[in-house]
Amino acid sequence: xDPNTLALFQTLAQGLLTGGIYALIGTGLSLIFGVMxxxxxxxxxxxxxxxxxxxxxxQRFHLDPYLSLLIAAPLxxxxxxxxxxxxLARLGDRLESSSLLATxxxxxxxxxxxxxxxxxxxxxxxxxxxxQTFKLGGxxxxxxxxxxxxxxxxxxxxxxxxxxxxxxxxAVRATAQNPLGAxxxxxxxxxxxxxxxxxxxxxxxxxxxxxxxxxxxFPTVGENYTLKAFVVTVLGGLGxxxxxxxxxxxxxxxxxxxxxxxxxxxxxxxxxxxxxxxLLLRPEGxxxxxVKRV
Amino acid sequence: xxxxxxxxxxxxxxxxxxxxxxxxxxxxxxxxVFGVSLHVAKGELVGLVGGNxxxxxxxxxVLSGMLRARGGAAxxxxxxxxxxxxxxxxxxxxxxxxxxxQLFGQMTVEENLLMGAYLPRTRERRPQNLQRVYDFFPxxxxxxxxxxxxxxxxxQQMVAIGRALMSEPEVLLMDEPSLGLAPLVVKEVMRVIGxxxxxxxxxxxxxxxxxxxxxxxxxxxxxxLGSLVREGPxxxxxxxxxxxxxxxxx
Ligand SMILES: Nc1ncnc2c1ncn2[C@@H]1O[C@H](COP(=O)(O)OP(=O)(O)OP(=O)(O)O)[C@@H](O)[C@H]1O
Ligand SMILES: [Mg+2]
Numbered sequence: 001x002d003p004n005t006l007a008l009f010q011t012l013a014q015g016l017l018t019g020g021i022y023a024l025i026g027t028g029l030s031l032i033f034g035v036m037x038x039x040x041x042x043x044x045x046x047x048x049x050x051x052x053x054x055x056x057x058x059q060r061f062h063l064d065p066y067l068s069l070l071i072a073a074p075l076x077x078x079x080x081x082x083x084x085x086x087x088l089a090r091l092g093d094r095l096e097s098s099s100l101l102a103t104x105x106x107x108x109x110x111x112x113x114x115x116x117x118x119x120x121x122x123x124x125x126x127x128x129x130x131x132q133t134f135k136l137g138g139x140x141x142x143x144x145x146x147x148x149x150x151x152x153x154x155x156x157x158x159x160x161x162x163x164x165x166x167x168x169x170x171a172v173r174a175t176a177q178n179p180l181g182a183x184x185x186x187x188x189x190x191x192x193x194x195x196x197x198x199x200x201x202x203x204x205x206x207x208x209x210x211x212x213x214x215x216x217x218f219p220t221v222g223e224n225y226t227l228k229a230f231v232v233t234v235l236g237g238l239g240x241x242x243x244x245x246x247x248x249x250x251x252x253x254x255x256x257x258x259x260x261x262x263x264x265x266x267x268x269x270x271x272x273x274x275x276x277x278x279l280l281l282r283p284e285g286x287x288x289x290x291v292k293r294v
Numbered sequence: 295x296x297x298x299x300x301x302x303x304x305x306x307x308x309x310x311x312x313x314x315x316x317x318x319x320x321x322x323x324x325x326x327v328f329g330v331s332l333h334v335a336k337g338e339l340v341g342l343v344g345g346n347x348x349x350x351x352x353x354x355x356v357l358s359g360m361l362r363a364r365g366g367a368a369x370x371x372x373x374x375x376x377x378x379x380x381x382x383x384x385x386x387x388x389x390x391x392x393x394x395x396q397l398f399g400q401m402t403v404e405e406n407l408l409m410g411a412y413l414p415r416t417r418e419r420r421p422q423n424l425q426r427v428y429d430f431f432p433x434x435x436x437x438x439x440x441x442x443x444x445x446x447x448x449x450q451q452m453v454a455i456g457r458a459l460m461s462e463p464e465v466l467l468m469d470e471p472s473l474g475l476a477p478l479v480v481k482e483v484m485r486v487i488g489x490x491x492x493x494x495x496x497x498x499x500x501x502x503x504x505x506x507x508x509x510x511x512x513x514x515x516x517x518x519l520g521s522l523v524r525e526g527p528x529x530x531x532x533x534x535x536x537x538x539x540x541x542x543x544x
Contacts, residue, residue: 180392187412
């Protein structure tokens with residue numbers, strides 16, 4: 001293969017895998033929005049919490065970050081469940097109007113809590129595979145990035161099974177489509193919302209853990225990811241889960257292409273440009289209403 | 295809809311399953327229901343009629359837990375209903391077919407019906423109940439795989455009723471099932487409601503379509519500006535000159 005083609009493939013592979021993580025983050029945000037009509041502005045901060053849970057478990061107990069998923073994911077679920085139960089559910093009828101401030105405030109509490117507990121300096125973990133790569137037809141792929149991509153596939157696959165193959169999953173979809181109708185069928189929609197918020201946060205936390213071998217952890221690392229999650233979700237259409245997955249992949253590829261062919265300094269800006277273009281041209285998202293929602 | 299297949303005769307007094315006494319309901323400071331009392335006996339089909347904004351839906355909302363009354367009592371058998379969340383009232387055996395049907399538009403007809411059997415107490419008999427609903431509404435069986443949103447208004451109303459039946463209710467509350475339907479379809483829906491008693495159901499039917507309601511129900515209450523003004527056997531009300539003038543346009 002000539003070097004230019006190889007570089008293109010390299011960039012695309014990188015973008016696709018990074019996009020997988022964005023898809024994971026965006027799916028959580030979109031799921032929450034689809035069911036509760038709430039945009040979780042603390043989403044990236046939950047991702048940061050995930051990174052620090054894995055960091056803590058690694059430093060304290062030498063637990064491999066991938067193993068710590070078994071602890072971090074349930075913790076994230078519980079955290080999200082409690083936040084919905086004791087914070088968002090209290091807003092009652094004012095939920096849609098007050099959730100922006102409530103989740104923004106929550107994000108501040110989380111990032112400042114991390115600052116208190118772990119300090120401001122960026123930290124990373126020292127695992128052998130962090131810098132490991134392998135070649136696939138000439139394309140070099142980072143091992144942790146590949147694991148992150150596979151983890152995303154697994155998480156989204158499980159979510160799909162849950163939503164379309166279980167009784168509770170059907171109740172979640174019903175609640176998303178018509179909360180009053182669901183409540184009248186005997187669904188405790190307040191509880192369903194807590195489960196959904198828990199799942200969304202667990203997705204963010206899992207994404208954080210998967211990113212730890214790749215990135216430095218610092219308390220405000222999440223801000224950028226809240227923005228990315230939002231971009232992904234809007235690209236795919238708010239509340240549209242398949243849309244969020246495609247949106248994530250698109251964002252990853254755009255960033256990667258932009259970083260390689262234009263300038264690496266503006267990596268985070270390329271997605272925003274596309275985001276603005278989509279908002280202006282197709283405010284309902286790339287797929288509009290034609291794709292099945294939650 | 296399982297064992298209760300006998301046609302119960304309307305009886306009064308201790309056989310009443312649903313009742314409302316001296317009900318006062320307000321939205322914020324604005325009171326819209328004033329001291330309303332009514333009851334429905336086992337197996338009865340009772341209508342609640344009145345003009346726009348007279349408070350019919352408000353009373354149903356209290357009975358299905360969507361709204362808390364300011365004063366008075368709402369009861370299903372021994373259970374006080376006031377302030378109980380909707381999902382628990384469904385669990386007790388009072389199903390609500392809400393105004394506007396409130397279907398799950400992107401789910402198939404069958405999934406909508408299955409949602410009606412979400413309650414654990416009914417899950418075991420779900421296949422039989424589904425079969426009964428399909429027997430009752432053969433049209434729904436044909437459309438079982440279509441998204442609910444793609445159905446006609448009349449068919450959607452059948453889905454809403456079928457979905458409510460899936461929870462094996464004793465009492466069915468219905469709010470304006472004829473809303474937005476063509477006259478011929480209204481007749482069909484009313485025929486269906488009339489035949490619900492074959493399933494042993496007790497029904498409280500709220501409607502603006504006074505003539506149709508009085509034709510199909512046993513008894514009816516007439517609400518005006520939040521207060522009851524008349525009640526009695528539907529056949530009598532249908533002949534009543536005052537009712538005819540005010541509601542039937544004759
Ligand atoms: N959510 C609400 N907030 C404030 N006022 C309300 C609300 N819902 C209904 N009302 C008022 O309460 C009164 C009774 O309304 P309700 O919906 O019970 O009437 P209705 O008899 O069902 O009328 P319709 O036949 O038009 O459905 C009306 O004056 C209405 O404006
Ligand atoms: Mg009404």
